[in-house]
Amino acid sequence: xxxxxxxxxxxxxxxxxxxxxxDRTALDNEGLPVSVIDDLEIDFESKPQPVIxxxxxSASIFGxxxxxxxxxxxxYRVPWRSVSDLGSGIRLAMERDDIETxxxxxxxxxxxxxxxxGGRHAPE
Numbered sequence: 001x002x003x004x005x006x007x008x009x010x011x012x013x014x015x016x017x018x019x020x021x022x023d024r025t026a027l028d029n030e031g032l033p034v035s036v037i038d039d040l041e042i043d044f045e046s047k048p049q050p051v052i053x054x055x056x057x058s059a060s061i062f063g064x065x066x067x068x069x070x071x072x073x074x075x076y077r078v079p080w081r082s083v084s085d086l087g088s089g090i091r092l093a094m095e096r097d098d099i100e101t102x103x104x105x106x107x108x109x110x111x112x113x114x115x116x117x118g119g120r121h122a123p124e
Contacts, residue, residue: 015052015086025089026057026078028096035101037090041077052080055090057101076100 017040026034039056054077085091
């Protein structure tokens with residue numbers, strides 16, 4: 001985040017949301033992909049500039065099921081304070097299993113893949 005320009009009137013950096021955040025891959029604390037950033041929550045009441053309060057993620061499986069618009073209860077909000085690095089992917093200071101967008105992967109792993117012979121251990 002150090003290469004982003006500083007705003008002269010506030011403490012934070014200037015971020016172009018469409019360039020630096022939207023449609024970028026959200027990565028967990030180990031650098032593994034979790035989801036894509038679909039939207040932002042912004043506090044326009046803060047002075048002197050608007051402040052990003054959270055990133056909105058969704059499970060990618062819902063795109064085909066809901067014709068591109070997942071229901072609001074399936075959106076997961078990550079507080080901005082959990083963002084640790086901005087780059088080609090947005091790194092979060094969170095573990096993969098703590099992010100609710102991966103529930104489909106966990107469900108498939110335990111209910112389907114885990115029941116296949118050899119599905120509970122790494123290949124040799």
